Amino acid sequence: MKLIAVTNDCLPDHRLAEVLLAIQPSVDAVILREKSKTDREMVRLIDHLVESGFEQQKLIVHGRVDIALACGIGRVQIPGHGIPPALIKNKIPELSLGKSVHSYNEAISASEDGADWVLYGHLFETRSKEGLSARGTVELSKIIADLPIPTYAIGGIQPSHLKELARLGVAGIAIMSSIFDSDHPGQAIRKYRQELEYVRN
């Protein structure tokens, strides 16, 4: 089961870089979801991360195929209202695309439309989706059963959930608030990593 961090668009650049470098050893990938940044700021952030020693292969750009292309990043997480994956694959087949989905039907469509993975959520209650009801794991397990591509889960996932999620067969989990709202992001992510190692054995 993979462990993915999703940035929360709240940290100043130098702090964000610091946190990402600190959590790098414990995560399999980072989705850069910095929606308030300009395109040029995104390019600068990615350049800075790579120059500072963050592995380019661990980066996933949220939403923006062009920024990924410009920066040599091979993976993009497409939001629900993003460019349909098929249109992107048609032009840039070498790009890997994840699609964010919120239902079984959206997951099936994403898979048929050429997505390489889906990210389903939000699973449990979370600060970043306050007031929206959580989806739970019932639909998630149907998606996992029926999709030929990997299903990731996001939303309020705590280390204590990992055993159950592993049992359901999720390909990985994505974490935002628990890392980026924490005063000790390195410690926070290590709790997930330790639990994952425990679940694996």
Place this chain on the structure above:
Amino acid sequence: MKLIAVTNDCLPDHRLAEVLLAIQPSVDAVILREKSKTDREMVRLIDHLVESGFEQQKLIVHGRVDIALACGIGRVQIPGHGIPPALIKNKIPELSLGKSVHSYNEAISASEDGADWVLYGHLFETRSKEGLSARGTVELSKIIADLPIPTYAIGGIQPSHLKELARLGVAGIAIMSSIFDSDHPGQAIRKYRQELEYVRN
């Protein structure tokens, strides 16, 4: 001298399509600057325009290289804080890129960075840039003189300005409010077109 319309992100889709089809015969290009639309909505709008008979070759996408690529549009207008043109040209050399600039130095940088044209503004007072002081034509004429690529102008340009702008050697003008805030966009654009024909002769 070319005549370019820039959409103002205020019209509902059906009205926008109606207006664009109505002004199509009078304009050389349209910059789709619909910043509040989702990526999927942009793709749908472009599909709808092309299916309705709008010439694909007359479309320029504002800011989004990936949406242009996905929709088979060959030209993108890059804002001041957009992805640097050189990074885009490096990956997709066949794309034509205009850069929006607000000073002589920005124009020189854009040209050196591989932009195919610059769009300088805002030239005169305009409703879409209320409270910001207009730049006038002095810097514009320096840019025209020193840049090896075409210089377009934008901002509060009225038909009465065209003679002077033609004398300065601008490659074309871009119009937003005068068309899209008008109750009669077709009539509004024809006044520019008629004046351009007059200036040409």
